Amino acid sequence: MKLETVEQRHKFIDDMVKKAFAFEESLIHDPEHGDDWAGAMSTVENLVTIEEFIRTEQIFLDTFGAMEEIRTHDDSGKEIALNIVNDSLLEFIDTILLRRVEFAHDRLDDWDFVTEGGVKFKKSFCRKLNTLIKTYQDIYDL
Amino acid sequence: MELDTTEQRQRSVGFLIKEAFAFQETMDTEDKDEDNDWCGASVVLDDLAAVEEMMNAEIIFRDTLAKISSPRLDHLAEKEDYASAFEDGFDNFISDILLSRLYHAADILNDWGFRTERGQNFQENFSDKLAELIAVYENFDELLTEAEDTFEIDTPDARLKVVMT
Numbered sequence: 001m002k003l004e005t006v007e008q009r010h011k012f013i014d015d016m017v018k019k020a021f022a023f024e025e026s027l028i029h030d031p032e033h034g035d036d037w038a039g040a041m042s043t044v045e046n047l048v049t050i051e052e053f054i055r056t057e058q059i060f061l062d063t064f065g066a067m068e069e070i071r072t073h074d075d076s077g078k079e080i081a082l083n084i085v086n087d088s089l090l091e092f093i094d095t096i097l098l099r100r101v102e103f104a105h106d107r108l109d110d111w112d113f114v115t116e117g118g119v120k121f122k123k124s125f126c127r128k129l130n131t132l133i134k135t136y137q138d139i140y141d142l
Numbered sequence: 143m144e145l146d147t148t149e150q151r152q153r154s155v156g157f158l159i160k161e162a163f164a165f166q167e168t169m170d171t172e173d174k175d176e177d178n179d180w181c182g183a184s185v186v187l188d189d190l191a192a193v194e195e196m197m198n199a200e201i202i203f204r205d206t207l208a209k210i211s212s213p214r215l216d217h218l219a220e221k222e223d224y225a226s227a228f229e230d231g232f233d234n235f236i237s238d239i240l241l242s243r244l245y246h247a248a249d250i251l252n253d254w255g256f257r258t259e260r261g262q263n264f265q266e267n268f269s270d271k272l273a274e275l276i277a278v279y280e281n282f283d284e285l286l287t288e289a290e291d292t293f294e295i296d297t298p299d300a301r302l303k304v305v306m307t
Contacts, residue, residue, distance in 0.1 A: 045188045048192075049192045049195070052192070052196075052239050052243065053199075055238065055239060056196075056199055056235055056239050059231050059234050059235050059238070059239070060231065062231065062234075063227060063228055063230070063231030063234075066227040066230070066231070067223075067224050067227045067228065070220050070223045070224065070227065071220075072219050072220045073219065074218060074219035074220065077217070077218035077219050077220070077221070078218075078220070078224075080215065080218060081210055081215070081218060081221070081224040084206060084209050084210055085206060085210075085228065088202050088203070088205070088206040091202055092199055092202050095198070096195055096198055096199050096202075100195065
């Protein structure tokens with residue numbers, strides 16, 4: 001899956017939320033494997049927050065776009081204003097969004113799943129979160 | 143508690159997180175009713191942790207707006223247009239992301255069937271505190287305008303302060 005645009009990344013995380021939620025639901029009536037259920041639930045929570053942060057990234061980018069559209073003869077002035085926003089976007093990605101993705105990954109990676117489904121879920125979702133981490137590091141040069 | 147600045151609001155959420163943890167410690171998870179109330183606090187805690195991080199993003203938005211509106215940039219043509227475009231983005235962040243998460247926290251808390259007396263006190267207390275935060279963010283426009291007014295006090299001292307930062 002391509003992840004170059006924020007829309008693609010948003011769709012990617014949205015699919016993850018849906019799948020993780022479905023997995024969590026499938027365990028809900030399995031009291032014997034409460035730990036797997038708790039691991040899935042904590043992942044869902046993290047994914048939901050990441051989804052909201054990607055929407056924040058989208059708001060940043062849309063704002064940047066709106067500022068770019070402003071007509072002016074003062075091109076260097078526009079560049080100063082855009083640079084300020086760009087620096088803030090980088091700070092947001094680095095200190096908030098990426099950190100939460102890394103947190104979600106590490107937490108899932110540390111979780112001991114016992115069911116076969118849980119082990120598969122962990123493997124697949126750790127890989128997806130890793131893909132997302134690498135994507136952000138590449139795109140924003142972090 | 144004053145909730146006028148982001149830092150004050152963040153402190154308020156920080157207190158709520160601590161209080162929720164302290165509440166959980168008093169609950170015996172072997173007991174069915176207390177375990178139920180423990181879970182209720184747990185769900186709210188997830189939301190509070192997210193809101194706390196969102197307030198860090200709010201600080202980034204706020205500081206960016208202050209930079210764009212700074213008198214130091216008065217020489218830029220169309221400066222007001224950039225500031226107003228950024229303010230719109232800031233507003234969207236508050237209403238679509240932060241406020242909607244606070245609503246979610248309040249809904250989940252209010253819908254949870256707390257069974258013990260302490261659980262019900264917890265619910266009532268947190269519901270009030272969340273309502274206070276929500277009220278602040280619902281009137282965020284006013285807050286922004288006030289902040290801008292303070293910012294635009296254009297005295298030599300104020301200018302110097304901006305230059306120094």
